[in-house]
Amino acid sequence: MYDPRTSHFAALKRIIRYIQGAKEFGLHFSPSTITNLSAYSDADWGGCPDTRRSTSSYCVYLGANLISWSAKRQATLSRSSAEAEYCGVANVVAESCWLRNLLLELHYTISKATMVYCDNVSAIYLSGNPVNHQRTKQIEMDNHFVREKVAFGQVHVLHVPTRYQYASIFTKGVSKLLFDDFRSSLSIRPLPTSTEGCIRLYIHMFTFIVINNLILSIISMILCQVLGKNMSIGYHKIR
Amino acid sequence: MVTRPPDVNITRCIWLFKHKYKSNGDLERYRSRLVVNGRCQQVGIDYDETFSLVVKPATIRVVLSIVVSKNWPIHQLDVKNAFLHGHLSKTVYMHQPPGFRDRNNPDHVCLLKKSLYGLKQAPRAWYQWFASFLSTIGFVNSKSDHSLFIYNHGHDTVYILLYVDDIILTTSSHFLHDTIITALRSEFSVMDLGPLNYFLGVPAKCHSGGLFLHQSKYVEDIISRVKMVNFKSALTSVDTKSKLSATSGEKFVDPTLYR
Numbered sequence: 376m377y378d379p380r381t382s383h384f385a386a387l388k389r390i391i392r393y394i395q396g397a398k399e400f401g402l403h404f405s406p407s408t409i410t411n412l413s414a415y416s417d418a419d420w421g422g423c424p425d426t427r428r429s430t431s432s433y434c435v436y437l438g439a440n441l442i443s444w445s446a447k448r449q450a451t452l453s454r455s456s457a458e459a460e461y462c463g464v465a466n467v468v469a470e471s472c473w474l475r476n477l478l479l480e481l482h483y484t485i486s487k488a489t490m491v492y493c494d495n496v497s498a499i500y501l502s503g504n505p506v507n508h509q510r511t512k513q514i515e516m517d518n519h520f521v522r523e524k525v526a527f528g529q530v531h532v533l534h535v536p537t538r539y540q541y542a543s544i545f546t547k548g549v550s551k552l553l554f555d556d557f558r559s560s561l562s563i564r565p566l567p568t569s570t571e572g573c574i575r576l577y578i579h580m581f582t583f584i585v586i587n588n589l590i591l592s593i594i595s596m597i598l599c600q601v602l603g604k605n606m607s608i609g610y611h612k613i614r
Numbered sequence: 615m616v617t618r619p620p621d622v623n624i625t626r627c628i629w630l631f632k633h634k635y636k637s638n639g640d641l642e643r644y645r646s647r648l649v650v651n652g653r654c655q656q657v658g659i660d661y662d663e664t665f666s667l668v669v670k671p672a673t674i675r676v677v678l679s680i681v682v683s684k685n686w687p688i689h690q691l692d693v694k695n696a697f698l699h700g701h702l703s704k705t706v707y708m709h710q711p712p713g714f715r716d717r718n719n720p721d722h723v724c725l726l727k728k729s730l731y732g733l734k735q736a737p738r739a740w741y742q743w744f745a746s747f748l749s750t751i752g753f754v755n756s757k758s759d760h761s762l763f764i765y766n767h768g769h770d771t772v773y774i775l776l777y778v779d780d781i782i783l784t785t786s787s788h789f790l791h792d793t794i795i796t797a798l799r800s801e802f803s804v805m806d807l808g809p810l811n812y813f814l815g816v817p818a819k820c821h822s823g824g825l826f827l828h829q830s831k832y833v834e835d836i837i838s839r840v841k842m843v844n845f846k847s848a849l850t851s852v853d854t855k856s857k858l859s860a861t862s863g864e865k866f867v868d869p870t871l872y873r
Contacts, residue, residue: 391836391837391840392846394833394836394837395833395837397833398829398830398833398834398837399828399830400828401826401827401828401829401830402675402826402827402828403823403824403825403826403827404675404678404679404682404824404825404826404827405682405823405824406682406683406685406824407679407683408683409679409680409683437676437679438679438683440675440679440682441675442672442675442676442679443672443675470672473758474672474676476757476758477673477676477756477758477759477762478676480754480756480757480758480762480764481676481677481680481756481764481773482764482766482771483680564826566819566826566828566830
């Protein structure tokens, strides 16, 4: 804050321009099951150009509703992308433990394991396999509580393709198409009145078409009858 | 009113006048409030602990998620002059309020019996009073979030979320809601503001498909403050290739504008 650069100001202006376009958007809660927690965790390895620390991010869902999210630079430096991702998984497991306890107190016990989705295969192996080898022995001990949670069956760490990694919206800039897709998956949607308006418009169009068809068919029926009569009259006349 | 004791810290006080507005912008009332200058207080002498617990945003979202799924009534309550009720554990002296000085005893000072706005310990005193009252009527204080209070008896469930003096009350039935309101009214001057529509500066909108939280008013305020109303809006929030460094790049000419 005390020594801003031109690039920082440009980024700030970009954010303000973005929120200007997205001011009608908000967080949406819909009725859903409250029996399962799922989480997405992502990290960009060495994302900070000054310190080379990684940024990890996560989002946690209760049923279909987004309830918690975070994007934060990690406190320690990682030697590999797997380590950075593994630290991110540890962060989200810590958050999900807190949420499980909270839900326990609210008398909604989560009996199923928390599903943690991560797009790094090595990090998934690290969470399930209690072996250390040359490239992972430096990982801080406190991150290995993930293994205990996995062993107790409270957490499952699963793989998700990068295309469906919703948490990556917090760590890096993504293209417009992905951004819109991820944003709607994070239950960030426009004001419901506008969607209701859309639905109403569709209903109007639908009724308009139905009524038009009805009128047309009635007209054609009458025409047919009248013409038929005329034709029969004509036929009689001719006969 | 007591005679001024020697060698004690006496806090100053001022009157604050404020126009209170309704949520639609109309003037509601003029409010004047006597506040104490908390900066005159000294740690250990005038106060010990100051923290006031505020509810975590994730807790609010978890509770909202349950409420929407179960279709329970959710109401917003307001406590009038919440901070004036807390009991003080320390002896605090205050100068006589300006405009209300006693002509006969101009050198006397006020010995505070109850908490006042501006005191360092006022939020904590209020929290403790509220929490102890709730525990007497059967609520349990959550361990995961101390600003969450839970009442669970058979099929009856009540959650109370406390953010300083803003309260969200949700109950599993309308009858239970009335019971809780009556119980709260016996101790505090509670106003039921109706179904949740505005909490912590975030407007909430209930509709047939659930609940919707948005901040469009806040966004408009920011944009008008930075005078960028007519700018073209961006589709995404950041560039796909940008990595910002704290030290590289040209220095920005006007740092105060940035802040």
